[in-house]
Amino acid sequence: MTWDKLTPLLWSSMQETLYMTFWSSLISYIIGLPLGVLLVITRRSGIRPAPTFNAVLGVVINFLRSIPFIIMLALLFPVTRAVIGTAIGTKSIVFPLIISAFPYIARMVESSLDEVDQGIIEAAQSMGSNNWQIIWKVLLPEAVPSLVNGAAISITTILAYTAMASAAGGGGLGAVAIVKGLNVRKFDVMYSASLLLVALVQIITVFGGRLTRRLDHKHR
Amino acid sequence: MSEQPIIQIKDLKKVYQVPGGEVVALNGINLTIERGQIYGIIGMSGAGKSTLIRCINKLDTPTEGQVLINGQNVLAMSKADLRQTRRHMAMIFQQFNLLMQKTVARNVRYPLEIAGVPKKQANERVMELLRIVGLEEKANAYPAQLSGGQKQRVAIARALAGDPEVLLCDEATSALDPMTTQSILALLQKINQEMGITVVLITHEMAVIRQICNKVAILDGGKMVEEGSVDDVFMHTKSAAGRRLFGILPEQDEVPPQSAIRIVFDANSAGQPIISQLIKDMDMAINILSADIRQLNGKSFGQMMIARPDDPVEVKKIMDYLRNAGMTVEEVLVS
Numbered sequence: 369m370t371w372d373k374l375t376p377l378l379w380s381s382m383q384e385t386l387y388m389t390f391w392s393s394l395i396s397y398i399i400g401l402p403l404g405v406l407l408v409i410t411r412r413s414g415i416r417p418a419p420t421f422n423a424v425l426g427v428v429i430n431f432l433r434s435i436p437f438i439i440m441l442a443l444l445f446p447v448t449r450a451v452i453g454t455a456i457g458t459k460s461i462v463f464p465l466i467i468s469a470f471p472y473i474a475r476m477v478e479s480s481l482d483e484v485d486q487g488i489i490e491a492a493q494s495m496g497s498n499n500w501q502i503i504w505k506v507l508l509p510e511a512v513p514s515l516v517n518g519a520a521i522s523i524t525t526i527l528a529y530t531a532m533a534s535a536a537g538g539g540g541l542g543a544v545a546i547v548k549g550l551n552v553r554k555f556d557v558m559y560s561a562s563l564l565l566v567a568l569v570q571i572i573t574v575f576g577g578r579l580t581r582r583l584d585h586k587h588r
Numbered sequence: 589m590s591e592q593p594i595i596q597i598k599d600l601k602k603v604y605q606v607p608g609g610e611v612v613a614l615n616g617i618n619l620t621i622e623r624g625q626i627y628g629i630i631g632m633s634g635a636g637k638s639t640l641i642r643c644i645n646k647l648d649t650p651t652e653g654q655v656l657i658n659g660q661n662v663l664a665m666s667k668a669d670l671r672q673t674r675r676h677m678a679m680i681f682q683q684f685n686l687l688m689q690k691t692v693a694r695n696v697r698y699p700l701e702i703a704g705v706p707k708k709q710a711n712e713r714v715m716e717l718l719r720i721v722g723l724e725e726k727a728n729a730y731p732a733q734l735s736g737g738q739k740q741r742v743a744i745a746r747a748l749a750g751d752p753e754v755l756l757c758d759e760a761t762s763a764l765d766p767m768t769t770q771s772i773l774a775l776l777q778k779i780n781q782e783m784g785i786t787v788v789l790i791t792h793e794m795a796v797i798r799q800i801c802n803k804v805a806i807l808d809g810g811k812m813v814e815e816g817s818v819d820d821v822f823m824h825t826k827s828a829a830g831r832r833l834f835g836i837l838p839e840q841d842e843v844p845p846q847s848a849i850r851i852v853f854d855a856n857s858a859g860q861p862i863i864s865q866l867i868k869d870m871d872m873a874i875n876i877l878s879a880d881i882r883q884l885n886g887k888s889f890g891q892m893m894i895a896r897p898d899d900p901v902e903v904k905k906i907m908d909y910l911r912n913a914g915m916t917v918e919e920v921l922v923s
Contacts (some may be wrong), residue, residue, distance in 0.1 A: 424717040484673075491685035494645055495699045496675035497749065498667075505701065510689050544696035 371558055377557075382564055383568065384458050385540035388530040392465035393523050400470040403429070404477025405503060406573050408428050410587060414488065432471040440468050441536055456537040463531065469526050476522055480514035481507055513584035520576020525533045541565045592659050594754060594786050595621040595644060600653035611778075613639040614650065615810040623753075625769050626780050626787040628818070630794065630833060636808040637790040641758050644788065645677050646670060651766035675703060678747030682759035684739040690786070692742050693727040699750040713841060718743040721775065721862070744775060749781075755779065761796060773800050788879040792886035794833050798822060806830045818826075822891075824850050824915050827858035834891065836920045845921035846877070847896035849906060852916040853881055862913055863892070872897070877922060891919075893922050 369377075407425060410418040412512045435443070444464045449455040452463050484507055508515070531542025541561045549558025595885045597706050602614040621627045631637045642648040644655055646662050655662040657673055665673060678699075695715050700710035718724045721741040731739055740760060744781050747755055757776065761769040777800045780787050791797060797804050797818060804821050806814040808829035814821055825831050836850060851862075865872055881890025896919060897903055903919070910917045 423707075485683075485685070485688075487681060487683050487685040488687060490647055491679070491681060494647060494674055494677075494679040494756075495702065495746075496673075497702050498671060501702050505698065506687065510687060512689060580795040584689075586732050 369554060374560060376539070377548070378560060378564060380541055381544040381561065382539050382568075383512065384538075385527065385530050385542070385565070385568070388458060388461055388465060388528045388533060388538070388540055389523060392462045392469055392530075393519075393526050395462070396469035396473050396526070397465050397519070399466070400473030401477050403470070403474035404481060405507070407474060407478040408481045408507070409499065409503070413486075415493070415502055429471040429474055432467065433475070435565070437464070437468045438532055438535060440464050441532065445536075458533065458539040461533040461536060461538040464536075465526060465529055468529060469522065472525065473518075473522050476518040477515065480511045480518050483514050484510045510543070513580045513586070516583060517576060517580040520572055520580070523573050523576075527565070527568060527572070541568075591623060593620045593656075594623045594658060595619075595788065596654075596656040596658070596659075597640075597644070598654040600643060600655065601651050602636070602642070602643060602648065603651045612810050613641070615892070616809075617653070617807075617812050619805055619812060619815060621786060621788060623786055625803055626779070626789070626801045627779070628797040628804040629788070629790040629807060630797050630804060631790075631807035632706045632792060632832070633830065635794075635809045635829070636810040638758060638795060640790060640807065641679075641756050641790045644756060645674050645679060660692055663891055675699065675750045676752050677754045677756065678750060678752040679756040679758060680740065680743045680747050680760045682762045684731070684736075684743045684763075686739055686742055686746075690730055691728050691730055692723065692734070694733065695742055699746060703750065714745075716721060720748065721745045722910055735768075736764050737772060740764065740768075740772050741775065744757065744772075744779070748779065748785075752785060756785045757787065759790060759792075762791065762793075769796070770799075776800060788894065795823075795856075806833065819854070823854065831920075835880075835893075836922060848877055848893045848920055848922045849896050849903070850918050850920045851890070851892045851894065851910055853890045854916070862915065863894075865913075866906065866909055872902065872906075874906075893920070 373459045403425065407422065407429075408414055409416045410422040410425070412419050412422075441461075441464045444467060445455045448460050448463045452460045454460050488510060489502060489506060492502050497506070530538075530540050531545070533540050534543035541564050545558045545561035545565075548554060549561060591652070597617055597619050599618040600614055604611045604613055608716045617640060629640060639648055643650045643664070644657075645656070650663065657677065660673065662670065664675060687698065690698075693711075696714045696738070697710050698719050700713060705713070709784050715724065715727065718727055721744055723738060723741050723745065726734065726738065726742075731742065734742065755776070760776075761772050764772060773796060777788055780800075781917070789796070789801070801818050803816065804818050805812050806821070806827055806829050809829065812827070813827035814830050822831065822834070825834055825836070863874060863876070877893040879890070879892040879896055897906070907917050907919075
């Protein structure tokens, strides 16, 4: 394929990839971040213990996390059709991506919040903070560098999942590499689309790492 | 109006459930802390002192008993009342527990933020507090850029922000070097004297107690084995735990115990060269095993251990001589 044909193809499919990654990351965080907070605070040793709720939430999250994305995609076809209106195409991929990603993000957030020193939370309690103040003024702000680092990892994971979108007629760089590259033996298309995916992952990782270091006032 | 004690602890018991049984951390503690005191609680590690101070503001929940703050039982309070009470009962910690991602000024402002103090007013108060602890120029630094002593000063400024009646100090100087410990203790004393804040501190170092406390309680194995004014307890230690903390009668270890004479110096005696007079007057050799005497608050305090001569007649002569000179003397075993 010539460059003047390849370039617009790669450009538009990269936009599709970024579209899928952006929306599914954003919405997954809207769901996963509060769940991660709940996982931490409802523990027996947490600031708002609710061990039964915590156990049930943990089981549900583990269950969702254990289903491979490609199977989740197929399992969710009827639900996706009901929610998005269609189960096929780039837009519809966002829904199964969210269902796969938010449990993962909840666990990422949980592990970031776990890094906050228990002593700092006790100090906040000793000063008469309520739980809401502890979450907003202590737990989350103290975990910001780790949360940002986790977000960079989560986003690259979601980006990798988008490469499977072609299985449901979705677009993006992954679909181009498989459908317009591998399947029709056009290896230049396959390699250039794949290289672009690699570049995107690199950019997100490097940027995430820099931002983490810039935001962290504890380790310098 | 009769002065109500600021803190009263009644029959306090704390039992931890552990796999295969239970551990009794506190066993029937009773103590009263009066307004304006600097009250020290001392014990070896595992004595239960940290659990005790954490029960005062209910960071730990006791199994039985009462903790009364100005007559109000902390353990029976609603969550909202407990939060209000905690705002007037600040705490500082061995590990400082500062917000690591916030500046010094933001750390000190935290108690004001949660109390809803307007920003401008809060910022003025923060600078005033930082002046008190001598860290104005560090307002925009992050805790990671400070030394241990500076971090504890920030923690103290933060503790003072809510205008507390009581300051609870949980091993506040244990992570600091001796010089820094001195300056933090001086600061605590200043806070006590100038602001009238009652200070409760726990420590495993007798030197800390002797330097700033008025009253002391000795904890051993979850029980309070001795309590009283620091002068009394230091001069007439009765409990085994107390004697261990003063370096008398060590725990059974490899060194065989040695007989010694313990001489306690109080405010009147430490000024005079009593030992050299003893040597001159008695014409005998005195072997000093250890000595620990300080001038503090215009008062001299300390103890000296001298080797006990083998001849009981000589022992009696020495003891009589020192007693006549106004010293408290006793025969003890040291390592």
